[in-house]
Amino acid sequence: MSVPSPFPTQAELKKPVCVFCGSSPGKLPLFTNASVAVGQALAKNGIPLVYGGGRRGIMGVVSQSCLKAGGYVHGIVPAALTERASEHTPAPGTPAPSSSGKSKEGQGEDVLSEEQGEKFTTDVVGSMHERKLKMAKISQGGFIVLPGGYGTFEEALEMITWNQLGIHRLPILILNIGNFYTHLYNQFLSSVEAGFIAPSNLSLLKLVNLEGGEGANGDESRAEEWGQAAIKALDEWELAAESGYGLDWEVKEKRSASTSKMRPEAIFTTLRYTSPTSTPTLPVQKELLPLLNLHYERLREAFDHFSRKFGNNRWGIWPGEERIWDELTESIESAERSKSGDYRVRVVIHPGGRVDVQCVSAPKDAGPFTFLPSFTLPSTRRPVILDPEDTLINSQSQSDPSDEVDLRLYKTLNREMYDTAYERGGRLVNPSIHPEVILHTPTHLLETTTSNLAILLSSPNSHPNKWITPKLSGESPFLNGVMRRYLLRKGVIEEGEVTVEMIRQIRKNGGRIIGFNGLRGVWEGELI
Template identity: 35%
Template sequence: MSFSFPTGFDKPVCVFCASSPGTNVIYTAAALSVGSSLATANMPLVYGGGRRGLMGVVSHAALEAGGVVHGVLPRALVGRASEATPVAGAPTSAVPASSEGKGADLLADDFQGRLSMSVVGSMHERKALMAKLSTGGFVVLPGGFGTFEELFEMVTWNQIGMHQLPVMLLNIDNFYEPIKALVANGVNAGFIGEKNASLIQIIDLGDAAANADPGRAMEWGPAAVKALQAWTFPAGAGYGFTWSEGDKTVPVTPGSATPAPLAAAAGIPMHAKSHAAVAPVAAPAAAPAAFAAGSAFAKGEHPHMQQLADNLAGRLFSFADSINPKAPTHHTVTPSVATGSSTAVPAAAAVPASAAVPAVPAAVDIAAPIATPAVAADVAPAPAQTQLPPLFTTTRYTSKSSLTPTVPVTRDLVPLWPRHVARLRTAHAHFRQRDGEVWGSYPGDETVWAAVQSAIEAKEKTGCGDWRVRVVLKPAVPIATIEVQLPDANAPPYQFLPSPTRPTTPRKLYLDPIASPVLASETSYRLYKTERRQVYADSAARAASRGAAGPYPEVVLHANGLLLESVTSNIAILTPTADGLGEAWLTPALDPATTPLLAGTARAELLARGVVTEARLTVEDWEAARRDNRRVIGFNGLRGVYEAEIADAELVQVART
């Protein structure tokens, strides 16, 4: 059956982008901004159905901001599940199942029918349907071969009159500067018409420094929306070809809204669109005139290149047993080509202070050990080796491609890896000093990485996936032993920064009904991550017994009237600043004597980047946040940053002692 978006929305926009997050946090932050901004502007998102890398971030951000998202998947990339799950565009007998499995977290996410999927027979049909649905145009984020192919095909369709839609490239971190030079060279060499050079719109925030500023990453979404809304088809561009579909001739002229049919094989008509105006980047004054349209295009043909394997990368979202499956979006955004200096497209109105993300330093030392306050010697004598709880840290690895193994696996593919290995190193040093030689020597950062790399590569060769990377360090003489566990992640895409707006599917946080005891004999186990986690299990059990949802609810611990952390994450509350002029994310301060808590890797990163600030937060602050409906976030090594909300106070009665 055919798919159509519900009424009441603006024209849908397709986003093309990478299936990997890239090496610079600015890419994921900008993708988050784009997804959120499209949803805020009431523009449905169309994407290729993946949940990895930038595609996962932009789609998930759109859903979290209340947007509508539709993915398009080729049948070859979709497995068949045992139960029937109707999916738009697929026969009822074809039941798509994510190649990542049915993670409990994914199935628990409730997007209220705002996420849907179409399953098609080929890559050509996929692209044709995405183009048909995306009557609002195309936005291109940084990406690889697949992104480049999608970008240039959509521009080519503009040139030959198959559609008239904006193609906006976001020049994030100046990624598309080479495209500007390439198009300018094509014009000067006589292969691209001078006026046709403006069929690509490259969006800048200003100069090169502004484009590369992580502190301005959240401006890319508003800038993209503003450019889409202002776009008009460039005067004099295109060839004005006449396209035929069977016996029906459909002329398309630049600037018209006449439909232009797509490939006969796909059998899907495309519809032109008129917009309102973004100044295209000027072509070089010396560029030759556009070459004349010849007869190279046979009747009914259209230019389809083989879509590259890079475009297939990205795991498919799990599908629930409901009418509307759940999955984040993926894809790329298209800009306008400059031949000299780029034309700046001003960002839309600044993000409100309540949603603003603090400036992120260009360089942050993440190789340094995580700072943990000195701990007084534990009262209890050192136990025997067999009684010592192992140390561990948990992070995430998501395959770059769903088709081919990523070998070798490099450190940059594991979020915040330098902080995770520093956590293990620091914890081992502490317990070896406390317990003595029973812990053996630390094996070394390179040895730890080699074990992790080897384990991930072995999994990659058996099938690409999305895994929780649990690195365990056990006491042994003469050298501590390393164990790497790789269960399925079962979590949304990793996010490095808070969403600029309040997402619609937060995780509920409950306040422990009883204050946690602060015992000198247990301090080490509160400050360093070990498998001795009874205090967290007890807290979760107490909340569950009083009505908190789930078998292991997300419960916030507190002691001496001060907030600590949740059973899996550090937390922060968006709080008005003292001068009353803005808001800031505040996270509970660490003090071994009064507020012992795990200094998590995501917490350390957010503190170093100035996104969160330490403060002594009280139970009263928690209740005020609930009363005032303030935003709350959690963050850990598996998920990165996620939106939370304070659960109904009636479920848990808080004891202040």
Template identity: 55%
Template sequence: MSNPAPFPKEASLGKPVCVFCGSSPGSQPIFTLAAQAVGEALTREKIPLVYGGGRRGIMGVVSQAVLNSGGYVHGIVPRALMSRASEHTPTPSSTASSGTPAPGADLKSKEGVGKDLLEDDVDGRLSMEVVGSMHDRKLKMAQISTGGFIVLPGGYGTFEEALEMITWNQLGIHKLPVVILNINNLFTPLRKLFEDASESGFINPENLSLVSIVDLPEGEAANADESKAGEWGEAAVKALRDWSVSDRAGYNLQWAADENHVKAHPETASQIPPPPRTSSRALSLFTTMRFTSPSSSRPTIPIEKGHVPLLDRHIARLRRAHEHFAERGGEAVWGDWPGDEIVWEALQRGLEDSERAKQGDWRVRLLIHPGPHIEVQVLPAPADAGPFSLTFPPPASSSRRPLILDPHATALEDTLDRDVWLYKTTQRAHYDAASVRGGPSHPEVLLHTPTHLLETATSNVALRLPLPPKGDAAGASEHEWVTPCLAETRPFLDGTVRQELLERGVIREGEVTVEDWERCRVESKGGVVVVVGFNGLRGVWAAELVQP
């Protein structure tokens, strides 16, 4: 379902951001002052506002602040609320060209003033949309707001909207920033509720990263300081930019067959048909890559193919997987391969949209859904990802990721299981289960059969194994780097970096056993790098071998 953002392309705006907030101004001036600062900050960053369409309270303040400072606003109003004065729409202030009025004056829109609905304002910066229900309103907001969500003070409705967007992050319906501003410490109890629920076993600790509850740098005292209310705008924008989610957060469920699925880049639907409804075992294909902006001071536009490491290998990987599943599952479901160039153009658009909003370091997921339909997800790279590097082996001084041997051996059950081991798909239950067995302190879990090593839940691996002594010469053996070889009974993902390293000749395929792991674990106590992982997100990384 395609819902392109209702903002003019010629304005060169960033990704729209939705603000959830109350239709009441609250009991303290700090609430409206902070809301005004957020609206002005969005305009400074050329971020258009999506909101609930009301003109009263915090809702009216933030929307009017955006308009008065020259920004763009799109409101979404349920039909049933159009008759309520609290849901009247804002109107552009005549003071827009001369500055923003003082908070508490024009920014606090009066009930019952102005038209019930404006199709557009005089200079095209305000648009409104009427929908049939509260659910439709929230869905439309989420579809348009590809830049994420800011939560300002509010009541039941605000809480419900924020919690649903967090839940969607957890379920994999989208992966977007959800930033809650702890103005006047209103949301401190909510943070404690989340933490208590996690400690009580109801929220996975990794899933706490799916939402960011933001304080000012000076902490709770500053949060409640009215004189610092103007700092909340920059705090909101910074939190959107810095948002990062744990690799192991969420369930990454497959929602592509749902007609209400929120697409990160719905504009691709005009080129490629949306996915049809399929069976409960529907899956999509994807590959994960890294893009780091060459410039920290200006956007990298246009983005060229050479800017994306191993791009050709990533696209070829998707093409091979599509060919396999089209042959096995039928062309009626998967259709024809859209073409390498169309896939690249979709990826390029997604990256350039993110670069316009902020120059950064990105984790990029490129997905092919049945149909086929292309989806691009661009998220900040994890804070612990480090610079992407293909240097092999990594130096002994490099940081290391804890790696644990899976406590349980892996066994295949049927043909489909074999397919999802050989091709990277959104059916990743076997990886998720291994990560759970590894526990929260071990980001990498090495899967294996009863006798042979396979891969981690995120990466291929290579082990530093000794070569037999040459001839009759005594002394220390030489070493070589060996990655597990694919076999009929031992399938796993043949990753893009693995292919690159094999082609360069710095690793070779071979039989790698559980006994080899134990040998390396003993040798690693001397500080030597003996196991290396590699994937499209992190490049080559050194492992710290951990005892279960």
């Protein structure tokens, strides 16, 4: 279950512990004061803190107190909850370096300060499920549950279930601060009495009370004792030998790894919405969503393909443009009511036909949406670098080769290929630079990590003023994006042979390279 630790190996640290807690502060000062004590205790005992990345509420309190006490903190936050998102969509469990990682989750003022230093790191992931999975995999020291709401309950109960199923066997400590969890624990006891939970499985978790019980738990003057109570419970943790089911999950994970990795989790497309005025524009107008019909077209192609391949039982019925539009307008109007602005809008269609729309602030460097390349070389260009490795087709030897081709032809949430290339390219440049990385075969260019591309050569043998985009084929599959479709139909670009050698020609003789996608439109690149 473990993954490489985000914490420095040279530091003498114990196994990380994950804290599940509310992103709001709650009404009692006891909740936040006790959480301060927990954060401080983790730091003083050399235990790194893993948490949901929030800056507000108890999330912010426990992380800030741990940092102030000299501890290490790693936050994991879904991209949809960040203040500034990027078009670079992370694969499950993969950070998105171009996002700020500042969570908008919760209520109240930010508690976590802007200057956290090197002991604070953040991963931005693609979904709530990925967030929880990564928190669980890193946190080999166990879990501490502080007061919170639905999300906290759900996280804690799933980790208890994992103990029962044998996915892990880790400490799960529920701190009964202010007797907050007394009713929940009583429900567990009722389930034992009713025959739904085995008595031995009560040891899958521990309800932690202060010495003195109910009265002590609610005593504000004893708030600082909760930190040491948590450490003591970690040290004394012991599972009943007969608890849980003792299932072997490793064999099943290995057996299903190749097929599940290739099966599309969902399909999506990314649009841009920019309010024309400084005041909310309601209702949303379709003309403010560039190339909307091409986005519909792209989604329908992918949906129909995977429905044919995996069956309607998995993918269900196409939700239809009207339903997608309803979801789009609801999400955008919700964002517009709070603040008129510039948004990245992602439409996700899941197996079964469920539609999700995520509307977050567009990247600050996105610039205005541009439909055509500039006639002259613009002063603002995006850094572009060639992937130091070839993009291998059919590299997953245990999977159906057509599965991997599908994930290159259609935009799905399975983005590992792009994330890996992005990481490889990023290692070649200054960490402050977030380059577009060109994917390629040994001989031909394909696309960048976020966009389709085209080149304009200046050599004597090239066609003047003709933008050439890579030719789409089964041997060299890549995403056929909405802007690529638009520019081809307008005659602005033409399909042709775009080779790796042409990059060398541009470096030597001059020329231009552009990228284009549904978020930025056309952007100019600069080879680095």
